[in-house]
Amino acid sequence: MRAATVVEAPDEIHNNRRRSVPDFLQSVNLKYVKLGYHYLMSHLFTLLLIPLIALSVIVATHMSPDEIHQIWLQLQYVNLVTVIGGLALVVFVSTVYIISRPRAIFLVDYACYRAPPHLKASFQRFMKHSRLTGDFDESSLEFQRKILERSGIGEETYVPEAMQYLPPRPSMANAREEAEQVMFGALDALFRNTLIKAKDIGVLVVNCSLFNPTPSLSAMIVNKYKLRGNIKSFNLGGMGCSAGVIAIDLARDMLQVHRSSYAVVVSTENITQNWYFGNNKSMLIPNCLFRVGGAAVLLSNKPSDRRRSKYKLVHVVRTHCGSDDKAFRCVYQEQDEVGKVGVSLSKDLMAIAGGALKSNITTMGPLVLPISEQLLFFATLLARKFFNAKIKPYIPDFKLAFDHFCIHAGGRAVIDELEKNLDLSPLHVEASRMTLHRYGNTSSSSIWYELAYIEAKGRMKRRNRVWQIAFGSGFKCNSAVWEALCHVNPSPKGPWEDCIDRYPVKIVT
Template identity: 60%
Template sequence: MASKYVKLGFQYLVNHLIILFIMPIILAIFTQMLQKDPKQIFNFFTSLQLNYSLEMLISCILISLMCAIYYMSRPRAVYLVDYSCFKPPVECRVPFSTFMEHSRLIVSDQKSVDFQIKILERSGLGEDTCLPPAIHCIPPNSTMEAARQEAELVIFTALDNLFSKTGLRPKNIDILIVNCSLFSPTPSLSALVVNKYKLRSNIKSFNLSGMGCSAGLISVDLARDLLQAHPNSNAVIVSTEIITPNYYQGKERAMLLPNCLFRMGGAAILLSNKAKYRRRAKYRLLHVVRTHKGTDDRAYKCVFEVEDNEGKVGISLSKDLMAIAGDALKANITTIGPLVLPTSEQILFLLSLIGRKLIYPKWKPYIPNFKQAFEHFCIHAGGRAVIDELQKSLQLCGGHVEASRMTLHRFGNTSSSSLWYELSYIEAKGRMKKGDRVWQIAFGSGFKCNSAVWKCVRNVEVTNCGDDNPWAQCIQSYPVHIPDVVKL
């Protein structure tokens, strides 16, 4: 207990160094000036003006020039104006009993069926997750036409809600980015959006595929770079995963896991660098940090699209996935830590690192307290094991991962869009206040770990009564704390 208070005292001392040491010096100088005669003070400044007038003039010019250069070259602020999450229709709901009944009819191997039952019971998913209409068919209708219908339903619904919330006209979109890993038709999904909403012919459109569940933050990074190069612009991001053509119908256990975890979902996000959104926007983008471990063969193949022995295509998840994700997270933390952590935590981390290198190699590494840097955490809802591992690694409490567990429970793993369902949950609970910082963490095939840091620029009002909100009609039934069903 004593060591806890010593650490708190050290953190307060370092983080408030300016107030504790610089301010007393300024107050002492000000006190001395008050004790002098006003005529003496006037004569002092007059002599300075006479002796250093030329130097002062040159200094003022140089300072003005430097300020002008800084103002012209500084990064443009990127604002998250608003976003919209797709809310699946009720008829797409897949309770456990329905899912298992379909599995028995599709996969004749009883061992495979029993394996999926065990996975579902431990997955953290609830009874309200949804699959696209084509998957409800027996056998699943995995045609190109059905996949396009799912894409149109998810993408157009999310965009329509975004346009309604923000008042943005499609003609005012300057940059369009669509990310979907497994479904990459020709023409692309970005072209689908351009055609539907009749966007401008000079729009800068991009379609990202094959980049896994962290592609949403890759899209944010791409949009940020484009907004730096193009002033007074609007960027719209669509993050989704189309399930219809990617439902595995074989017997390989490593390839059956995605069937149990992945569900229908998507999100549309409006980013802008326009000054008019400074007060209206919800968040300002502070940092994006991307970590790629693709040089390691194990990391490269831990999430892999392959054919099984029967020629059926699916996504194979390696047993080393959690260990590889942990290594990627450590590398990402090493980069993002100095950008967000207070000085006290950086000093403690540095001392721990020096101690391990020079004194005692088996010394337990110091884990920075990221709770001092962020008020909210949005951890990709990839599965119960992913959330548990990150909660343990970052030493978070149950409240910090509540949004992730609830999103997994209510919507399942919606791939790159899960982070936005989590942010929407925090807002619907009325917990997002001006000045709060949010850390979004996502993992993706390749293997990648990506982070984004946002700062809330205004109090976000609770708007959970609208039908377009994914948490409408269910957020009030959820208690403040995580229900026991999520802790299976």
């Protein structure tokens, strides 16, 4: 795991080297048959119009000049009242539509926090420090070592300042200090890159699951940047790693109400007071995966901001499985048998996440998939219901709807599961794997590090669509869909600026 060599992501030819030639040719043929079917269904309406246009041309060419003149005279004497009434109806309907339609929400820019180098935690340093604390027995230390080696994270992730001491110092003051460093660091970069003024921000949404002091984190930001007194501020707590999408959804709703305004969303997590110092193995996993990180996002509903914005928000789909007891308890903060607090992860976590994803994409599919995929899915559904329940359900090809995927970097197993279930290529999950390797699980902000990776690689082109998928306690699966408004370049001082040339790396397991 520790050895990381620079290699490019394998392409389709490399993936098929082990196949026989006939199998490979058959897969290629099926690929192009499906592609042809997709284009046929996508342009079906246009193709049906061609015969109608051709028929109209033929009829018009066979009409005499007198017949054409007669039709023109009839059109001239149409009742004037009917014309005026029709125009009035068109104006009325158009006005109602323009007033009632949702406002477009633009992502002007965003910034991800990068901690200072002295906070890096290599595997050797992590294990040495864990041993010297004296809180873990040999079995727990060996368990943590195995998790580190199999998790997909690298040697350069960051642990907060309070965890660098011996013994560690998980105090309220140090937790506040971590929160300030992350949030203010991301916001300073955002304000510097966008030149936005504090008095122009009308909405502030902050999400942090495990650290909720009084005054709140949102109040800390208002105080630091002297935001205006009538700002609509919100602080979301206890909502897990998918809370970043929830915060975007809340900000979008607020921008539908308040005209000509900016919204800032800050997504982070706090580790200082939430490190587990016990020997319950289900609670030790977060110690090995969660690392320091955060992101600040600037949204606008001003049409004038379209030109300078990076993305337009297209859809937000939220799925909550909390009514099911297993789903509710699969990520659960509690005390262990000796009273030490930690977050336990259930062995059913991946199965529950898969069910939540299925529910989420069932809602997402009709919004984003081309008609060709929707027809195939519907036909398979009918066949399973009325003919043979054993028919394998059709999994829609979401690669036809999205150009890029930002899967929450919760761990290698999460990324593997979505890569398999959605039939994605290694290139599609590269941003998620490399974010996990470089920054670890930064909770709700991980999807923004992934988007920054795609931009740093120069892959985000105009009209490209990107799907952000995140999972969180409760249990929730939330999605956001963005459309690029231009060829997006990385923002100055981005999280990948000093290391993008070294990525992707091959993860040795």
